[in-house]
Amino acid sequence: MALRVLGGEPAASIPPIDKAAYEPGFDYAQLQHFGIPLADLPAGSRVIGRPETFYHINKAYIWTGVAVILALLLILAALAVNILSRIKAEKELAYREAFEGLIARISTRFVEQPVQQVDAGVDYALENLGRFAGVDRCLLFLFGPDGRTMTCAHEWCAAGIAPVQDGLQGLPVAQLPWFMDQISQCQMVYVPRVSALPPAAVAEKALWSTQAIQSLLCMPIQSGGELIGFFGFYAVHREQAWAKQDIDLLQTAGEILGGAIERQRAALKLRDSEERSRALLENAADAIFMHDVTGRFHYVNPRACEYLGYSQQELLRMNVVDIQLRFNARELTRIWRRMMPGHSEVLRGIHRRKDGTTLPVEITVSVFNAGMEQNFLAVVRDITERLKNEAQINTALAEAEAARDQTDLILKSVADGLVVVDLQGRVTMMNRAAEKIAGLPLMDAVSRPVSSIFSEKSFTGQICAILAGVRQEQVMEWAVSLPGSEQDQTIQAHSAPVLSREGELRGVIVILRDVSRERELDRMK
Numbered sequence: 001m002a003l004r005v006l007g008g009e010p011a012a013s014i015p016p017i018d019k020a021a022y023e024p025g026f027d028y029a030q031l032q033h034f035g036i037p038l039a040d041l042p043a044g045s046r047v048i049g050r051p052e053t054f055y056h057i058n059k060a061y062i063w064t065g066v067a068v069i070l071a072l073l074l075i076l077a078a079l080a081v082n083i084l085s086r087i088k089a090e091k092e093l094a095y096r097e098a099f100e101g102l103i104a105r106i107s108t109r110f111v112e113q114p115v116q117q118v119d120a121g122v123d124y125a126l127e128n129l130g131r132f133a134g135v136d137r138c139l140l141f142l143f144g145p146d147g148r149t150m151t152c153a154h155e156w157c158a159a160g161i162a163p164v165q166d167g168l169q170g171l172p173v174a175q176l177p178w179f180m181d182q183i184s185q186c187q188m189v190y191v192p193r194v195s196a197l198p199p200a201a202v203a204e205k206a207l208w209s210t211q212a213i214q215s216l217l218c219m220p221i222q223s224g225g226e227l228i229g230f231f232g233f234y235a236v237h238r239e240q241a242w243a244k245q246d247i248d249l250l251q252t253a254g255e256i257l258g259g260a261i262e263r264q265r266a267a268l269k270l271r272d273s274e275e276r277s278r279a280l281l282e283n284a285a286d287a288i289f290m291h292d293v294t295g296r297f298h299y300v301n302p303r304a305c306e307y308l309g310y311s312q313q314e315l316l317r318m319n320v321v322d323i324q325l326r327f328n329a330r331e332l333t334r335i336w337r338r339m340m341p342g343h344s345e346v347l348r349g350i351h352r353r354k355d356g357t358t359l360p361v362e363i364t365v366s367v368f369n370a371g372m373e374q375n376f377l378a379v380v381r382d383i384t385e386r387l388k389n390e391a392q393i394n395t396a397l398a399e400a401e402a403a404r405d406q407t408d409l410i411l412k413s414v415a416d417g418l419v420v421v422d423l424q425g426r427v428t429m430m431n432r433a434a435e436k437i438a439g440l441p442l443m444d445a446v447s448r449p450v451s452s453i454f455s456e457k458s459f460t461g462q463i464c465a466i467l468a469g470v471r472q473e474q475v476m477e478w479a480v481s482l483p484g485s486e487q488d489q490t491i492q493a494h495s496a497p498v499l500s501r502e503g504e505l506r507g508v509i510v511i512l513r514d515v516s517r518e519r520e521l522d523r524m525k
Contacts (some may be wrong), residue, residue: 007474087456095245102132103252110260115267118260119154126156126231129253133233133246136161139168140221140257142230150229160234164211179204179218183230188251189218192241216242217247219254223262228521231257242352277480287380293372295320295337307355307382320378325358336376339367351380359384417491417512420498421450421463423505436480437491437512456480459493466497473497477515 004014024042028050030314031038038047104123111119140154152168156314173180177287178201182189191197192215197205206214211234218232229401233242273446281288287304291297300315308315308323321329339345344366351361364379417434421427427450432443438445438453445453451460456478465471474494492515498507 010040012220015440076522092202099249102128102249103256106126106253107256110263115264116164118264121260122257123156125257126154127255129249130156130158130233133249135165135233135240136236137234137235138228141163141168142229142261143173143227144170153229155172155459176204176207183220184227185219186220186222186227188220188247189216189230189232190242191216195237212236214238215242217250219244219250221254221258221261223258223265228258228261230254253437275479284379287382289320289378289380290388291320291376291378293333293376295332298375304439305355307359308351323351325352335368339365339376341367341369343367348383360387362386399484415509419450419512421467423467423507425449425451425464425467427453428507434512437480437514439482460502462495463494463508463510465494467505469505477519482514487516490519491515 002143003386005011023044023046025048026036026041026047028047031041031047036235041047058418065415068311106121106128109124110118110121114449122140126140130136130138130195134461136158138156139152141150142153143150149170150173151170152165155163155165157163179189191208194205194216195206195212213234213236215235216232218230220227221231222228231250232247233250239467257516280497281299284301286297287307288301289304290299294318297316304311305312305315309319320332321327324332327335327347344364347363347365349361349363350358352358360383362381362383364381364462366377368375368377414431415433417437418431419434420429426447427445428447430438430445435441435445440453450463451457454460458476459478462471462474473494475492475494477490477492482489492513493506494511494513496510497505498509500506
């Protein structure tokens with residue numbers, strides 16, 4: 001600044017300087033000697049001769065150590081998280097393995113057990129599921145045939161839990177509307193707190209409270225796509241919340257139980273069907289044989305043994321050709337090969353009994369598939385009596401035919417005309433004399449109304465009166481012009497009802513007689 005003034009610059013133009021142009025400095029030893037604290041020094045002061053601290057000497061090392069420690073802490077935290085995750089994963093894996101092992105044991109038991117022991121398998125499944133899930137009670141309900149009732153069919157209870165199965169028989173499903181609304185839609189019902197049920201579930205809350213149920217988890221059971229019941233976990237001692245794995249366990253178990261129950265029901269239906277079929281076969285009036293494509297018998301009913309004179313064991317060691325005389329093995333094979341499933345063939349044959357006698361039979365053969373093999377069912381009927389009856393019938397028919405021919409010959413030879421009319425007033429028979437009077441052959445007159453053949457209304461009215469039951473026998477005359485005659489002829493008609501043995505009206509018979517000569521003699525008198 002002095003140089004600027006000496007240089008001739010006006011002092012007024014030089015701005016004032018409010019900051020020292022130098023940095024204040026203090027000796028550390030003097031400050032300590034006079035007891036002046038460093039905090040009282042002016043801002044920006046420099047202390048000369050101050051000894052360095054441990055921090056300033058090792059500052060780089062300190063911060064490096066801090067960084068290393070922080071890095072180690074981060075590594076330890078990551079390791080801890082990884083260990084915890086691994087422990088959790090191992091627990092989940094162990095649970096999954098135990099879960100899959102349980103499901104495998106239950107499934108294997110159902111597969112290996114006969115259908116008669118399915119109920120025992122269900123009890124085994126409920127016990128193991130309940131123990132695995134740590135619940136107090138497992139129940140399985142089945143709906144009645146009409147779907148209006150439900151019955152507790154199976155129960156498992158943990159130690160110290162009272163059974164309730166006996167009191168849960170034939171319950172109306174309408175008693176639990178809120179619960180059934182969800183189950184009927186094949187939805188899971190999860191109630192972690194029975195005491196917190198909504199107002200719509202007041203009936204369920206009352207029933208479950210009487211059974212000391214605090215929490216429940218129920219799953220529907222289906223068989224063949226049809227809802228047949230439900231089963232579930234029940235907590236009694238305390239409220240219990242179930243995790244997703246428990247729900248998965250219950251759902252998988254529900255599918256297994258549904259399949260087992262469906263298999264049991266199908267087997268029972270099949271057994272009932274087989275028993276009914278066997279009862280029909282055993283009590284059939286006809287002999288029944290089952291054999292394969294070689295003709296060897298696999299089944300014979302008691303009637304077959306009875307009429308052939310063999311025991312069942314003897315027949316099961318025999319072949320069709322051993323009892324069939326009409327067809328040889330080649331002919332039988334040809335017949336069997338041309339048959340198709342769903343179609344049957346009726347044959348007539350001759351069977352030989354054990355004592356050597358023979359009898360005629362009618363055989364109805366049908367083919368069916370048993371697995372990969374083709375089998376045949378033969379229903380055999382003894383037609384000895386039928387053939388005798390057929391012979392008698394044929395003889396009777398021949399005799400009747402001869403009698404009819406004789407009757408026709410007599411009727412054709414009668415001089416008077418003969419007409420027979422049925423209940424509908426249609427002509428069923430006329431002899432030659434009647435054909436002459438009607439001017440129409442029988443071939444053209446049969447089945448035609450009598451009124452279309454004879455034009456005399458009083459005559460046809462007489463027939464109608466008899467058919468209507470108004471009159472019995474009637475006699476009348478009328479004049480008619482006959483072919484080949486120059487004068488009208490007088491025809492007398494004597495009509496009478498035709499009655500059955502029981503006295504029922506069957507038609508009308510009319511005798512037509514040419515009385516022209518008698519009436520001419522009467523006029524001459």
